[in-house]
Amino acid sequence: MERPPILQVDDIAVTYNELASALGGVSLSVSDGAIVALLGGNGAGKTTTLKAISSLLRVERGALARGRILYRGTDVTDIDPWRLVERGLVQVLEGRRCFSRLSVEDNLRIGAFVRRPSARAIADALDRVYAIFPRLKTRRNTAAGYTSGGEQQMIAIGRALMSRPSLVLLDEPSMGLAPQVVEEIFETIGRLNREDKVSFLLAEQNASVALRHAREAYVLESGRVVAHGTPEHLRQIDAMRDAYLGAAPAPIED
Numbered sequence: 001m002e003r004p005p006i007l008q009v010d011d012i013a014v015t016y017n018e019l020a021s022a023l024g025g026v027s028l029s030v031s032d033g034a035i036v037a038l039l040g041g042n043g044a045g046k047t048t049t050l051k052a053i054s055s056l057l058r059v060e061r062g063a064l065a066r067g068r069i070l071y072r073g074t075d076v077t078d079i080d081p082w083r084l085v086e087r088g089l090v091q092v093l094e095g096r097r098c099f100s101r102l103s104v105e106d107n108l109r110i111g112a113f114v115r116r117p118s119a120r121a122i123a124d125a126l127d128r129v130y131a132i133f134p135r136l137k138t139r140r141n142t143a144a145g146y147t148s149g150g151e152q153q154m155i156a157i158g159r160a161l162m163s164r165p166s167l168v169l170l171d172e173p174s175m176g177l178a179p180q181v182v183e184e185i186f187e188t189i190g191r192l193n194r195e196d197k198v199s200f201l202l203a204e205q206n207a208s209v210a211l212r213h214a215r216e217a218y219v220l221e222s223g224r225v226v227a228h229g230t231p232e233h234l235r236q237i238d239a240m241r242d243a244y245l246g247a248a249p250a251p252i253e254d
C-alpha cells in the first residue's frame with residue numbers, strides 16, 4: 001500500500017478577525033522525503049498557509065473557516081502547536097526570530113525542550129546542528145543579536161532541528177540575504193533532506209532559487225493555488241515566468 005503523504009492540506013480557508021478572508025480554499029500535499037515550495041508575491045497567503053498548518057493562526061486572531069490538515073494520515077487540524085512539534089512538525093517563522101541577548105547555543109537549546117530530551121540527546125542534537133552549520137559552532141558563545149543575518153537564519157533553522165523534526169515549514173529563508181548566503185542556506189536544506197530525511201515545505205518569493213531545490217511547487221495568488229507542478233513544468237508557464245522568475249531580487253542585508 002502506498003504511504004500517505006507526510007502532509008496533506010485539504011481545501012483550507014482562513015479568515016482574520018472573523019471577517020477578512022486570507023485563504024480561499026488551498027489544497028496541497030508534501031510526500032515523505034520531499035522538498036516542496038510554496039511560491040507567491042507579497043500577501044499571496046504563504047505565511048497564512050504555514051501558520052494554519054502549524055496551528056499558529058490563533059496568535060494572529062486568525063481562524064480556519066473550513067478544511068482540514070492531515071499529518072502522516074492523522075487529522076491534526078487545530079491541534080495545540082507544541083503537540084505538532086512533539087510529533088515532528090516544526091515551523092521556522094519568517095524573519096529569523098532569535099533571542100538577541102542569549103548566546104547562539106542557548107538559542108539552539110531552546111528548540112530541544114518540547115520533547116523533554118535527556119542531556120545526551122540535547123548534546124547529540126547540538127552536534128548535528130554544528131555539523132550542518134559549522135559557522136554556528138565558532139560563534140556558539142556570541143549573543144545572537146551580534147551575528148549576521150545569514151547566521152540568524154541558520155540559528156532559526158538550527159533551533160527547529162533541535163526538536164529532531166520530520167517536516168519543517170520554512171517561511172522565506174532567503175529574505176534579505178545576499179545571494180551566496182541564500183545559496184548556502186538552500187544547500188543545507190538539500191543536505192538535511194538527503195542525509196536526515198527531513199521533508200520541507202518552504203514559502204518563498206524567490207522562485208528561481210526555490211525551484212532549483214524543490215521537487216515540486218505550488219503557486220499562490222490572492223489566497224488560492226493558481227499553479228502546481230514540477231519546476232520544469234512551472235518554468236514553462238509564461239505567466240509564472242513573468243510574475244515571479246523575472247522579479248527583482250530581494251534587498252540585500254549582508
Ligand code: ATP
Nearest residue numbers: 016020022040041042043044045046047048049060
Ligand atoms: P508576505 O510574503 O508579504 O508575508 P504572504 O504570501 O506570506 O506574504 P500572508 O502574510 O499570508 O501572505 O497574507 C495573506 C493575506 O492575509 C494578506 O491579504 C494579508 O494582508 C492578510 N493578513 C496576514 N496576516 C494578517 C493578520 N494578522 N491580520 C489580518 N490580516 C492579515
